[in-house]
Amino acid sequence: MGLLLKSLVPFVGLILALWFYSKDDLKPEMLKEKRVIVTGASTGIGEQMAYHLAWMGAHILVTARTEAKLQKVVTQCLELGAASAHYVNGSMEDPTLADDVVKRAKQLWGGLDMLILNHISPTYLKYFDGDVEHIRKLLEVNFLSYVAMTLSALPMLKESGGSILVVSSTAGKFAIPFVAPYSATKFALDGFFSSLRQELIIEKVNVSITLCVLGHIDTETAKKTVGHVFWLPPAPKEECALEIIKGGALRKRELYYQYFAVRTSLLIRDWAPEYLDSRTRNHFIVENVKRS
Numbered sequence: 001m002g003l004l005l006k007s008l009v010p011f012v013g014l015i016l017a018l019w020f021y022s023k024d025d026l027k028p029e030m031l032k033e034k035r036v037i038v039t040g041a042s043t044g045i046g047e048q049m050a051y052h053l054a055w056m057g058a059h060i061l062v063t064a065r066t067e068a069k070l071q072k073v074v075t076q077c078l079e080l081g082a083a084s085a086h087y088v089n090g091s092m093e094d095p096t097l098a099d100d101v102v103k104r105a106k107q108l109w110g111g112l113d114m115l116i117l118n119h120i121s122p123t124y125l126k127y128f129d130g131d132v133e134h135i136r137k138l139l140e141v142n143f144l145s146y147v148a149m150t151l152s153a154l155p156m157l158k159e160s161g162g163s164i165l166v167v168s169s170t171a172g173k174f175a176i177p178f179v180a181p182y183s184a185t186k187f188a189l190d191g192f193f194s195s196l197r198q199e200l201i202i203e204k205v206n207v208s209i210t211l212c213v214l215g216h217i218d219t220e221t222a223k224k225t226v227g228h229v230f231w232l233p234p235a236p237k238e239e240c241a242l243e244i245i246k247g248g249a250l251r252k253r254e255l256y257y258q259y260f261a262v263r264t265s266l267l268i269r270d271w272a273p274e275y276l277d278s279r280t281r282n283h284f285i286v287e288n289v290k291r292s
């Protein structure tokens with residue numbers, strides 16, 4: 001036993017050291033002059049991604065519904081050093097918007113290097129109340145518009161050897177209560193984009209797909225929605241945004257933020273799902289959750 005431990009400890013140490021030193025890192029030059037679309041970029045994580053891309057010198061096209069906010073984001077991006085910054089405003093409930101945004105990128109730059117799919121329709125955190133119309137709307141905005149944007153952008157991305165970043169959530173990987181409609185849309189993204197990734201690899205198409213699995217992030221919307229029902233502290237949106245860009249630039253298959261909490265949960269999910277379910281339920285202050 002002692003001998004086994006003595007040989008195991010250096011071996012594990014060596015593996016950890018190799019892993020640590022072999023970690024790829026993001027170099028800002030990787031994004032310089034790259035042509036990037038960021039959806040849902042008027043606030044929250046999307047807005048922060050636009051600012052990171054800006055100081056790295058990318059060309060940026062942001063989109064969301066609120067024009068006044070997008071104008072401010074564009075101004076700020078130019079001040080931070082973006083190679084160029086533009087916006088298209090509209091709702092992803094409108095099935096023509098996805099194609100319009102991609103066409104605008106083509107008109108502006110003649111190509112595209114990175115498509116960051118991040119927007120979501122406003123959602124609630126409460127017991128599921130049978131509102132099927134809400135599910136339909138979320139599927140339209142959070143899922144179908146991602147597919148539509150991908151379809152429109154793929155020819156340009158194939159030409160540039162570009163990347164698609166799909167912003168998802170732990171609620172798209174394991175069971176979290178009170179977000180049933182939202183969770184359904186995030187699981188759908190995993191199914192669709194993971195399958196599509198397989199096809200691209202089979203066909204030797206040089207377009208990467210990075211699924212970003214996020215924990216609890218301190219955006220204004222999240223603070224308003226979950227502040228009173230979830231007691232673990234949220235992680236900073238600025239750092240989260242940088243990790244997403246890094247994952248995409250390094251063409252990772254999936255990225256996890258908050259890394260340790262999310263990875264541990266995913267490990268437990270496959271081996272002890274009931275334990276993960278109960279651990280997740282215990283993070284909520286259920287007395288504060290609304291019924292309708």
Ligand SMILES: NC(=O)C1=CN([C@@H]2O[C@H](COP(=O)(O)OP(=O)(O)OC[C@H]3O[C@@H](n4cnc5c(N)ncnc54)[C@H](OP(=O)(O)O)[C@@H]3O)[C@@H](O)[C@H]2O)C=CC1
Pocket residue numbers: 039040041042043044045046063064065066067069090091092093117118119120121122141167168169170214215216217218219220221222
């Ligand atoms: N915050 C968190 O704790 C977590 C977030 N995530 C994921 O991160 C991503 C960003 O979340 P977060 O920054 O918190 O979200 P925010 O609510 O801060 O931002 C959502 C963005 O989507 C836009 N949007 C809303 N409705 C529409 C619509 N119908 N058409 C087009 N754009 C729309 C909003 O702008 P406007 O209102 O102007 O249209 C805004 O720019 C999402 O994909 C979310 O699922 C994942 C896990 C946790």
Ligand SMILES: CC(C)CCC[C@@H](C)[C@H]1CC[C@H]2[C@@H]3C(=O)C=C4C[C@@H](O)CC[C@]4(C)[C@H]3CC[C@]12C
Pocket residue numbers: 120122123124125168169170171176179182214215216221222223225226230261262265
């Ligand atoms: C063990 C941990 C990693 C688990 C964290 C679990 C909880 C607290 C995390 C995981 C997924 C998170 C939700 C999410 O994905 C996106 C949104 C949309 C936003 O507009 C409002 C907040 C909301 C509903 C987040 C609320 C907090 C959730 C439920």
